[in-house]
Amino acid sequence: MSDDIRQCILRRARGRLASDGAPGLSPDALADELSLTASEVREHFRTRDDLLTALIVDAYNASGAAMEEADTAAGKAGLEPGARLLAVARALRGWAAANLTEFSLIYGSPVPGYDAPPETVPPASRTPAVLARIVHDALVAGALRPPSRTLLAAPLIRDEAVAVFGQLPPAPYSELLERGIVLWSGLIGLLSFNVLSRTHDSVRDQAAFFDFGVAVAAEAVGLDVPLPG
Incomplete structure (x- = not known):
């Protein structure tokens, strides 16, 4: 009760x-x-903050679960890492479109006066964990193209992010984790523009443009995303 x-x-x-x-x-x-x-x-x-925390945790868990389920299905179907990435990105887009209020809560403007407590971190980590698993599998399978140049003189990544990925990748992929964060942030930014109607005045097909954006963002890590013809 x-x-x-x-x-x-x-x-x-x-x-x-x-x-x-x-x-x-x-x-x-x-x-x-x-x-x-x-x-x-x-x-x-x-308090209000207790309510916000519960809503945020639920939203992160629901969106993360949508991605995890999509990746599990893609894996069972034998899809390559690029196709898996597209599948999980589409799953996140579907969840966001159906739950705009919750999407805006976790990925929109910060709520004034609210500081998210540590209990929000594990649910929030589910999204990058899915992406990290796909990129890691692509690295192991030899499915990543090496970068055309190295941009960093020293790593920028925190130990916590290394733990999510499992290890620091070897050369020539030494920047892979930083590039993975670019992929993650690019996906969320693309999603925000897509589901909040920022691109509707300039793009004819929102779903096709989203797929295209995922493929472009994936190039940051050297992963090829297959697009429908």
Whole structure:
């Protein structure tokens, strides 16, 4: 019963977030709307920030799960790394289009006065972990083209990112992790433009342009993404 109340509160909070934004989230206001006492709501979420954290964790987990499921299916189908990358990017795009409020919450403008706690980090890491796994598999399979030039005199990567990938890649792929972060950030930026209608005045086919953008971004790591003819 307690979990039912928690989920009911979160569903209403998502509705509030969509209609009023983060400033509209308030445990007391939600209590009134749900015919609950303030203490019943605060038993689960003491503050607005507690609500935001729960919504952020749920959004990261849902989007990460969509990508993981797509990659599992692509792997079972025997797809090459480039095709796997396209599959997971499309899965993230599908999730974002169906959940614009949640997508904007985790990838849009920061909420003033809110500092994400450490518990948001593991869910947020699911997206780059999927991308890292695909790039790593491509490296092992010899499916990556080496870069035309080396840009860094010394690594810029943190130990935490190395741990996600598994190791520092050898030359000539010594910049692969930094380039992978460029791929990740490029995917999120492309997605933001695509699902939030930033490219609708200049591009005829949004889905085709998204696929094209994924292929262009993948070139940063030397991965070829096959595009439909």
